[in-house]
Amino acid sequence: MAERDLPESEKVMHIAGQALAELDPLTLSRWQFGLTTVYHFLFVPLTIGMVLLVAIMQTIWTRTNDEKWLKMTKLFGKIFLINFAMGVVTGIVQEFQFGMNWSNYSRFVGDVFGAPLAMEGLLAFFFESTFIGLWIFGWGRLSKKVHLLTIWVTTLGVWLSAYFILAANAFMQHPVGFTINAAKNRAELTDIGAVLTNIVALNQFPHTVTASIMFAGGVMVAVGAYHLKRNQYVESMYRSLRFGLWAALLGGIGTIISGDGLGLAMVQTQPMKMAAAEALYNTATGKDASFSIFTWGTPDGHSELFSIRIPYLLSFLSTHSLNGTVEGLNNLQAQYTHLYGPGNYMPIIWLTYWAFRWMIGLGLVAMLVAVVGLVVTRKGRTQLPKWVWNTAIWATPLALLAISVGWTFTEMGRQPWIVFSLMKTADGVSPGVTGLDVLISIVVFTLIYGVLAVVEFGILRKAVAAGPDVLVAQDEHADADHLAVAY
Amino acid sequence: MALNHIWFLIVGFLFIGYFVLDGFDFGVGMSLPFLGKDDTDRRVLINTIGPVWDLNETWVLVAGASLFASFPEWYASLFSGFYLALLLILVALILRGVAFEYRGKGETTKWKRTFDWMIVVGSALPALLWGVAFANIVNGVPLNAQHIYTGNLFTLLNPYGLLGGLTTLTVFWLHGLIFISLKTDGEIKDRARALAKKVGYAATVIAASFLVWTLVVHFSVIGFVLTGIAALALIAAQAANWIKREGLAFTLMVLTIITAVGALFAALYPNVLPSTTDPAFSLTIENASSSQYTLTVMSWVAAIMIPFVLAYQTWTYWVFRKRISRKNIPATAH
Numbered sequence: 001m002a003e004r005d006l007p008e009s010e011k012v013m014h015i016a017g018q019a020l021a022e023l024d025p026l027t028l029s030r031w032q033f034g035l036t037t038v039y040h041f042l043f044v045p046l047t048i049g050m051v052l053l054v055a056i057m058q059t060i061w062t063r064t065n066d067e068k069w070l071k072m073t074k075l076f077g078k079i080f081l082i083n084f085a086m087g088v089v090t091g092i093v094q095e096f097q098f099g100m101n102w103s104n105y106s107r108f109v110g111d112v113f114g115a116p117l118a119m120e121g122l123l124a125f126f127f128e129s130t131f132i133g134l135w136i137f138g139w140g141r142l143s144k145k146v147h148l149l150t151i152w153v154t155t156l157g158v159w160l161s162a163y164f165i166l167a168a169n170a171f172m173q174h175p176v177g178f179t180i181n182a183a184k185n186r187a188e189l190t191d192i193g194a195v196l197t198n199i200v201a202l203n204q205f206p207h208t209v210t211a212s213i214m215f216a217g218g219v220m221v222a223v224g225a226y227h228l229k230r231n232q233y234v235e236s237m238y239r240s241l242r243f244g245l246w247a248a249l250l251g252g253i254g255t256i257i258s259g260d261g262l263g264l265a266m267v268q269t270q271p272m273k274m275a276a277a278e279a280l281y282n283t284a285t286g287k288d289a290s291f292s293i294f295t296w297g298t299p300d301g302h303s304e305l306f307s308i309r310i311p312y313l314l315s316f317l318s319t320h321s322l323n324g325t326v327e328g329l330n331n332l333q334a335q336y337t338h339l340y341g342p343g344n345y346m347p348i349i350w351l352t353y354w355a356f357r358w359m360i361g362l363g364l365v366a367m368l369v370a371v372v373g374l375v376v377t378r379k380g381r382t383q384l385p386k387w388v389w390n391t392a393i394w395a396t397p398l399a400l401l402a403i404s405v406g407w408t409f410t411e412m413g414r415q416p417w418i419v420f421s422l423m424k425t426a427d428g429v430s431p432g433v434t435g436l437d438v439l440i441s442i443v444v445f446t447l448i449y450g451v452l453a454v455v456e457f458g459i460l461r462k463a464v465a466a467g468p469d470v471l472v473a474q475d476e477h478a479d480a481d482h483l484a485v486a487y
Numbered sequence: 488m489a490l491n492h493i494w495f496l497i498v499g500f501l502f503i504g505y506f507v508l509d510g511f512d513f514g515v516g517m518s519l520p521f522l523g524k525d526d527t528d529r530r531v532l533i534n535t536i537g538p539v540w541d542l543n544e545t546w547v548l549v550a551g552a553s554l555f556a557s558f559p560e561w562y563a564s565l566f567s568g569f570y571l572a573l574l575l576i577l578v579a580l581i582l583r584g585v586a587f588e589y590r591g592k593g594e595t596t597k598w599k600r601t602f603d604w605m606i607v608v609g610s611a612l613p614a615l616l617w618g619v620a621f622a623n624i625v626n627g628v629p630l631n632a633q634h635i636y637t638g639n640l641f642t643l644l645n646p647y648g649l650l651g652g653l654t655t656l657t658v659f660w661l662h663g664l665i666f667i668s669l670k671t672d673g674e675i676k677d678r679a680r681a682l683a684k685k686v687g688y689a690a691t692v693i694a695a696s697f698l699v700w701t702l703v704v705h706f707s708v709i710g711f712v713l714t715g716i717a718a719l720a721l722i723a724a725q726a727a728n729w730i731k732r733e734g735l736a737f738t739l740m741v742l743t744i745i746t747a748v749g750a751l752f753a754a755l756y757p758n759v760l761p762s763t764t765d766p767a768f769s770l771t772i773e774n775a776s777s778s779q780y781t782l783t784v785m786s787w788v789a790a791i792m793i794p795f796v797l798a799y800q801t802w803t804y805w806v807f808r809k810r811i812s813r814k815n816i817p818a819t820a821h
Contacts, residue, residue, distance in 0.1 A: 078821075085588035088541065089581040095551055096573055099566025103635075106566075110559020111777045118556035118785060121549035122792040129545040130796075130803050136821065137538040141806065181778070186559070188778040430567035432635040441574045448578060452585060459592045482817045487530060487537045487591050 023435025026426055029101040032442045034411075036093050038404055039449050043087035044162075045403050048209055049216025050080040051158050053247055055151045062148050068236040071468035076220060076240070078463050078471065081136060086456055088129075093445070101438065105418055105428030112178050112189045113168055116196070120164035127157030140484030163205050170201035172419050173410070174269035180422075187422060200269060203262040210254030211363070211406070213247055215399035218366060220244025221373060222396040223464050228382050229389035233467050238382055241392075245373045248399070252367035259360075260317070267318045267326070270420060272336070272345060273413035275329045276352035278314050282328040289315035289326045293357070340421065347415045355409035362402035369395040490786060491776035494557040495759070497789055499752040501550035506617070506655075507744050508543035512536050514663010516583060516610025519603055522667065522678050526596075529603060530816050533587060535670040538807045540587060542800060544580065556785050560634060560775035561759045568628060568636025569620055572643055576613045576620075583609025591820020614659040615652040619643055622651025625701060625754050627761030630768045634775075637764065647700060654697040657690035658721075658747070662740045665724065669733040672812035680728060687725040694721060698750060705754035713750035717743050 054077050061069035095117065099106050106113075134142065135150040142150065171178075177194030178187045189195065224241025227233045267274045275281075278291060291313035296306040315324040329346055336345040373392060376384060414420060418428040515536050523529035536543070555562040566573060582605040590602030626647050629637045664683035668676050698714045724739035755761075759775050762768035776782065 081821075082588070082592075085585060089584040092544075092548060092580055093577050095548055096566060096577060099551075099555065099562045100570050100573055101567070103563035103567035106555065106563040107559055110555055110562060111781050114552065114556030114559055114562070114777070115781055115785060117552040118549070119788055121545070121552040122788055122796065125545045125548055126542065126792075126796045126800070129542040130800055133538040133541055134803055134806065137807065189781045189784070192784045430563075430570075431633070432637065433567050433570050437570050440571065444574065444578060448581060452581075455585075455589065459589060462592070481814050483534065483811070483815050484817075485821045486815075486817055487533045487587060487820050 023439055025101075025433055025435045025438050026429045028435055028438035028442055029429050029433075030425065032101060032438060032445065033097065034408075035442070036090065036097065036445055036449070037411075038407070039453075040087070040090040040094055041404065041407060042400065043083050043090065045208075045212040045215045045400060046083045046219060047080070047087045047212075048158055048162055049212035049214070049247075049251070050076060050083070050219065051151070051155045052213065053216050053220065053243070054080055055148075055155045057243070058148055058151055062144055067472070068239055071233075071236040071472050072240050072243070074471035075223070075236075075463075075468040077135075079219065079223070079460060081132075082456065082459055082463060084132065086452065090449070100441075101430055101433065102418070102428045103430040103432070105423065108186050108423055108428070109171070109419060110186070112175075112187050112195065113171055115189060115192060116164045116168040116171075120161050120168075124157045124161035124164060128154055128161060129157075131157060137483075137485050159209065162208060163201070166204045166208060167196050167198060167201040170198040170204060171195060172417075173414060174198060174200045174265075175419055175422055187419075199265045200262075203258060203265045206258035207255060207262050210251045210258055211399065211403050212251070214251030214255055214363070214366060214370075215248075215403065217244040217247030217249075217251055217370070218396045218399050221248060221370070222393045225389040225392035226464055227467060228384075229386060229393075231382075233469060234382055236468050238377075238380065241373075241377060245370050245377070248370035249367060249374065252363065252370060252399075255363060263317050264320065270414065271327045272329070272332045273347070273352070273410075274318055275327060275332060276347045276349055276413050277356040277409065278326070279349050279353040280314065280326060280328045281330050283325060283331045284314070284328065285325040286315055286323040287311045289313075289318070289324065291317065295353070343416070343424075345416065347413050352409055352413045355405045355412065359402050359406040359409055362398045362405070366395060366398040366402065369398070490779060490782040491557070491772050492757075493786065494553075494776065494782055495752070495756065495772050498550065498554050498557060499749065501546060501553055502752075503745050503748045505543075505546035505550050506659075506748055507741050508546055509540075510614075510655075510659040510744055511663045511666035511740075512540045512543050513610040513614040513659045514661065515667060516606045516663070517614065517660050518663055518667060518679070518682070519607050521682055522675055523603075526599060527813050527816050528675055529599075530591075530820070531671055531675055531811055531813055532667060533590075533606070534811050534816065535667060537587070539803065541584075542803065544584070553785070553789075557777050557782060558759055558770075558772075558775045559777060561770055564630060564634045564636060564760055564770060565624070568630075568638070569623075569643065571640040572616055572620055576616050579609040579612040579616075581609075582606075583613075611656065615656045617652075618655030619648045619652035621655075621748075621751055622648045622697070624760060625651075625705065625751050627758075627763040627769070629764045630760065630762035630770070631764060632768050634760075634762075634768065634770055647697075650693065650697045650700065654690075654694045654747075657686060657693050658744065661686045661690045661724075662744065665728055665733065665736045665740050668728070669737045670810055672810045675812070680731070683728050684725070687728070691721055691725070694718075694747065698747060701750065701754050707753050707756075710750050710753040713746045713753055717746040717750060720746065 054073060057069055057076065058073040060066070061073055131150045131153040135147065135154055138147045138150055175187070176198050177189060177191035179190050180186075181188045220240050221244035224237045224244060227237040228241060263274070279295070280289075284290075288311075290309040290311045292307045292309045294308045312322045314326055315322055318324055318326045329349070333345055337343065369392065376388060416424050416426070418425040515532055519529055519532055523532055551562070586602040586605035586609060590599055590606070593599065620643070623643050623645075629642065631637050661683055664679045664686060667679040668683065671679065695718060698717060702710055702714050720739045720742040724736045724743060727736035727739055757772050758769050759772060760770040762770075777785075
């Protein structure tokens with residue numbers, strides 16, 4: 001039957017059917033992975049950083065019996081938990097979607113990649129989920145020392161979990177400890193030690209945890225500033241502010257040092273990514289290997305009109321030598337075409353170029369805020385103009401944004417590979433999953449995640465505004481009959 | 488015994504652990520509208536699993552990751568094939584987890600009602616869908632020569648799959664009700680016992696038909712023995728509920744779930760995901776497993792960690808062993 005003979009409604013169905021058939025599962029799966037991962041990682045840094053800071057605060061309280069440290073432990077513990085819940089539920093999606101959306105990838109690397117994931121589960125997730133329950137509901141039920149131990153074991157679980165997942169990610173950046181089984185068409189593990197001590201993981205882990213501590217410190221600063229601006233809970237909130245400022249500064253310094261190490265590892269393992277970070281098209285040596293702070297020109301930096309450049313800096317970042325040579329995109333493209341066959345081996349240059357700059361820039365501004373904060377609030381100074389406190393509050397997202405664009409850089413800079421040199425992203429997608437399937441899941445996740453973000457932010461605000469004293473007062477009402485802590 | 492066969496058992500063990508533990512969480516969540524007459528009642532119910540639901544749920548993460556590590560082909564075919572069913576399970580688990588944590592952080596009735604319903608739906612949906620999923624795993628699904636699933640969501644909603652779903656739905660509900668009678672005191676405990684009697688009838692009939700159907704199609708001696716134990720334990724659990732022996736009833740429910748899920752894994756063996764398109768396309772323990780080296784590494788990790796995990800999780804249950812009743816519920820939630 002010719003199309004014009006169809007009734008109107010069937011024509012619409014027909015067109016809709018064609019549009020659905022054209023939905024590309026690959027593009028949609030990439031968007032879904034990007035969206036859900038960036039979203040998941042909005043909660044993870046605060047978990048990684050804050051669990052340690054809460055453990056330290058509770059340790060100080062256990063040692064000194066000083067009530068302000070108990071108040072701080074309770075308030076930041078509460079903030080930690082509100083955030084932790086979101087990290088947990090969005091984390092399940094992460095583990096499932098390797099198989100759901102990237103089944104060819106899973107088939108190809110499961111023998112290697114599955115091991116650190118399973119270790120994460122057996123060694124870290126069980127620790128985290130069991131001991132966090134003991135910590136939350138153990139107030140008043142466990143002895144002080146055992147209860148303190150539970151938050152430290154939770155910290156251990158959270159940090160181990162970070163290490164294993166970064167080791168798994170490191171395999172995608174720089175595959176090691178494997179052999180290709182041609183008959184089974186898959187990568188097979190030959191050396192678990194090599195996978196777990198991957199140079200990328202060894203450098204990525206300190207970079208991730210120190211940046212997380214910087215952000216968690218920033219959150220403490222914001223909460224302190226919120227109350228000091230209102231001149232309330234001054235004693236405990238001034239201590240929180242200073243503690244947070246130091247955590248942000250020390251975390252920031254750690255992030256710079258570890259970032260330097262990670263940069264060197266990146267040049268060794270993924271030179272294309274470093275070239276893409278600078279949009280360096282042609283190999284450069286020494287003075288010419290400069291770092292541009294800003295470029296005005298075509299979006300990919302290919303033909304620049306104006307830029308501010310620091311000579312030697314890219315050479316130093318890449319090789320720790322002023323006369324080092326940094327390979328350019330064009331040279332690497334030629335090498336890779338020779339090695340891996342025809343194709344485009346460059347990531348999206350404007351994206352990597354700007355993400356790299358925003359990561360560094362936002363991180364540095366966050367550190368600057370911490371340094372200035374330490375100076376202006378020294379020696380117990382809490383009578384400051386409102387705009388100072390507001391700056392401290394509004395500076396909170398800087399470190400988190402830096403972390404997000406940093407990961408965007410790392411993952412987009414690996415493209416077109418899903419596992420560098422072994423498998424392209426386009427080959428990793430699930431062959432049996434339709435574009436409609438992924439469209440449905442992407443819409444569902446976006447809706448739920450959007451609503452939850454609003455709810456979570458509202459709850460966090462409320463918890464911050466309620467302040468620390470009410471949490472400790474609740475304890476005093478607890479008696480033999482009532483549970484000290486309950487849902 | 489070859490390592491891949493041992494890993495079939497370990498994966499089975501982890502899923503059994505998940506169903507035993509999160510199974511009663513689902514049952515508790517489903518019971519909210521039936522047993523919770525007011526907010527305090529509902530808080531009693533939620534607090535019976537308060538400190539442990541997260542660790543219980545973690546079993547599925549560990550089971551999934553272990554499946555990935557030990558049988559990558561199985562993980563890949565199963566998770567991509569059951570795409571929309573797993574999406575529903577994920578959504579349910581997200582809603583449930585968030586609801587436990589956030590329901591006490593608002594004061595209005597509307598706020599609490601909203602999260603209560605998220606807990607109910609977030610518990611009932613996975614309780615149903617895990618059964619549908621496992622029934623289809625045992626029965627087989629259309630897989631092509633590349634082990635790629637060629638059906639859709641509705642392929643899974645066949646009579647056997649749906650019966651499997653109803654089995655887990657009712658058995659987990661019963662499991663949860665008996666758990667509530669073990670963990671609470673007062674009126675709510677009596678209500679849980681009374682409801683468990685009614686749900687028990689349905690669970691027995693449905694589970695028996697499902698397990699017998701499974702046994703007829705995939706007969707094995709071990710499957711027969713496990714099914715027999717499951718049936719006896721399920722009936723004995725209800726008898727124990729009648730005579731108010733909650734601890735015994737709960738233990739027997741645990742035994743029911745262990746043996747019933749064990750019977751499903753026995754029916755599956757030595758396949759891991761049979762193909763209904765052509766038996767030659769089936770995923771088996773042999774063609775789906777990881778390399779010998781990976782399995783060796785993971786065996787060491789499992790051998791060292793699993794006993795340790797069981798020890799500290801048992802300790803957690805011991806710490807939170809006390810029964811909860813209305814008088815224990817503090818005015819404000821944490």
